Amino acid sequence: MSVQIPAASPGEMAVPSAAAADSIALHGVDIAYEREGQEPLLVVENCSLSVGREEFVAIVGPSGCGKSTVLRAISGLLRPTRGKVLIHGNEVVGHPAGVGFMFQRDTLLPWCSVEENIAIGLELSGNPQKDPQATIRDLVQLLGLNGFEKSYPSALSGGMRQRVSLGRLLAYHPDVMLMDEPFGALDSLTKAVLGRELLRIWEAERRSIVFVTHDIEEAVYLADRVVVFSPRPGRIVAQHRIDIPRPREARAIRSDPRFTHICEQIWDDLKLPTH
Amino acid sequence: MALENTDIAARKGRVPMVAQRIILISVLLTIWELGSSLTEGEFWVSRPLLIVERLITMIQSGELLRHLTATLVEAGSGLLLAGLVGIPLGIALERFPRVAKLVEPIIMGLYGLPRVALAPLFILWVGIGLASKVLMSFSMVIFVFLMNVSEGVRSIDKDMLDLMSTMRASRSFVTRRVVLPAIVPWILTAIRIGVGLALIGAVVAELIGSNQGLGWFIEKSAGRLDTTGVFTGLIVLMAVAMLANFMIVSAERRLLRWRGNSR
Numbered sequence: 001m002s003v004q005i006p007a008a009s010p011g012e013m014a015v016p017s018a019a020a021a022d023s024i025a026l027h028g029v030d031i032a033y034e035r036e037g038q039e040p041l042l043v044v045e046n047c048s049l050s051v052g053r054e055e056f057v058a059i060v061g062p063s064g065c066g067k068s069t070v071l072r073a074i075s076g077l078l079r080p081t082r083g084k085v086l087i088h089g090n091e092v093v094g095h096p097a098g099v100g101f102m103f104q105r106d107t108l109l110p111w112c113s114v115e116e117n118i119a120i121g122l123e124l125s126g127n128p129q130k131d132p133q134a135t136i137r138d139l140v141q142l143l144g145l146n147g148f149e150k151s152y153p154s155a156l157s158g159g160m161r162q163r164v165s166l167g168r169l170l171a172y173h174p175d176v177m178l179m180d181e182p183f184g185a186l187d188s189l190t191k192a193v194l195g196r197e198l199l200r201i202w203e204a205e206r207r208s209i210v211f212v213t214h215d216i217e218e219a220v221y222l223a224d225r226v227v228v229f230s231p232r233p234g235r236i237v238a239q240h241r242i243d244i245p246r247p248r249e250a251r252a253i254r255s256d257p258r259f260t261h262i263c264e265q266i267w268d269d270l271k272l273p274t275h
Numbered sequence: 276m277a278l279e280n281t282d283i284a285a286r287k288g289r290v291p292m293v294a295q296r297i298i299l300i301s302v303l304l305t306i307w308e309l310g311s312s313l314t315e316g317e318f319w320v321s322r323p324l325l326i327v328e329r330l331i332t333m334i335q336s337g338e339l340l341r342h343l344t345a346t347l348v349e350a351g352s353g354l355l356l357a358g359l360v361g362i363p364l365g366i367a368l369e370r371f372p373r374v375a376k377l378v379e380p381i382i383m384g385l386y387g388l389p390r391v392a393l394a395p396l397f398i399l400w401v402g403i404g405l406a407s408k409v410l411m412s413f414s415m416v417i418f419v420f421l422m423n424v425s426e427g428v429r430s431i432d433k434d435m436l437d438l439m440s441t442m443r444a445s446r447s448f449v450t451r452r453v454v455l456p457a458i459v460p461w462i463l464t465a466i467r468i469g470v471g472l473a474l475i476g477a478v479v480a481e482l483i484g485s486n487q488g489l490g491w492f493i494e495k496s497a498g499r500l501d502t503t504g505v506f507t508g509l510i511v512l513m514a515v516a517m518l519a520n521f522m523i524v525s526a527e528r529r530l531l532r533w534r535g536n537s538r
Binding site for chain 2: 097152154
């Protein structure tokens with residue numbers, strides 16, 4: 001059931017979709033890092049990608065392939081060396097509004113309690129809230145953080161901290177969520193639980209998500225589309241549409257033949273010598 | 276730290292740390308007292324009981340309060356001023372790395388200079404009054420603030436700052452909510468180190484030219500071969516430093532509760 005999009009001419013490679021409905025579009029993006037006394041290091045090469053308004057896209061690729069770099073370019077944390085990045089059709093200047101980021105390591109403020117950390121997202125969202133306390137309470141409830149509202153991050157486990165990070169991200173209320181291996185540092189059980197909760201939240205209120213991971217199964221389970229990157233310099237070598245219907249069941253999906261088939265294909269894509 | 280140790284000790288049924296410390300100090304004082312009176316070394320090292328006696332007369336005459344206040348005002352003002360200048364300057368140096376690189380040799384040069392040697396110059400500039408002592412204390416402590424704060428700002432998690440920029444936090448928001456709280460532990464450490472240095476600055480300046488203060492009192496007592504006076508001054512200085520340290524440790528415990536027990 002997966003649609004393999006040919007990677008023959010990567011320059012024009014974009015999944016057919018109505019341009020107006022895209023929230024993110026990358027056109028022929030190169031990203032190189034300046035190095036002192038050396039040639040610039042090309043990490044992303046000729047990357048063209050578009051993400052729909054309610055689409056969940058996962059990027060997989062070997063470590064160091066520039067997949068996180070792509071996220072940084074979308075969020076305006078760095079400028080592409082060549083090519084264009086558009087958000088809602090506008091070229092990214094500075095840090096675009098409505099774009100939320102989540103890192104692998106929790107970037108919570110250690111001197112703020114769980115509530116206060118979530119409140120920061122709310123505060124920076126710029127949407128005046130009638131009752132901010134109620135919004136925070138709802139998020140605490142949604143993420144299963146009840147009883148930990150007053151705790152400091154130092155007292156929480158890694159999984160709990162990422163729940164708080166997700167809470168802060170949701171409080172910021174972005175239309176585009178960029179997630180850089182958000183569950184990558186967690187044990188597989190916690191990772192599975194958090195993945196399921198992310199899906200539950202996203203299915204209730206759809207928005208664009210670009211989710212970077214090196215876990216193929218996680219990508220296929222979560223995403224509408226999986227984009228496969230080559231080793232550095234990262235190029236898109238394949239894209240797979242995941243047509244497994246939602247809501248997806250974390251346990252059942254793993255024995256679904258479509259699931260295993262796509263995973264195998266992505267394994268093959270990754271193994272391909274790309275130079 | 277002391278409190279936690281005490282808790283553990285109490286649970287293990289050992290003598291609490293505070294008691295152990297008191298016992299140790301008592302033993303040392305007894306050795307001092309006996310040693311001094313048995314060897315007739317009173318002239319050289321005085322005796323604890325003589326010092327206590329002197330302390331009482333000085334408290335009664337108000338002399339102690341006068342000298343103590345003078346030194347505390349000098350060292351305290353120097354410390355406060357160094358913090359007021361050093362903290363913003365330390366943050367600024369990290370914000371403008373090119374300027375920081377430009378002035379770094381000058382700062383390190385000034386830091387390397389034995390600032391005690393500046394005392395005569397300070398007196399020449401601002402006279403032998405309060406100002407020269409404050410200036411001396413300030414010159415001792417400013418670098419501690421500058422370097423600690425810079426290092427603190429540098430150690431802030433880059434991802435955390437990046438995350439703040441993706442949420443389009445303003446510079447003042449980041450300063451208030453991220454930078455300042457992040458450097459609180461560094462400032463507390465700077466104060467802890469600075470207290471001792473500020474006292475050194477004040478006392479040294481007093482030795483060179485003054486008519487009051489603990490440093491001046493010690494100097495005057497030594498000139499009269501009054502060893503008990505010298506030791507009385509030293510003991511009071513030591514008590515001040517210990518008390519200040521205790522106060523900072525309790526402030527740390529309150530302000531850094533977010534660190535939890537995992538430090």
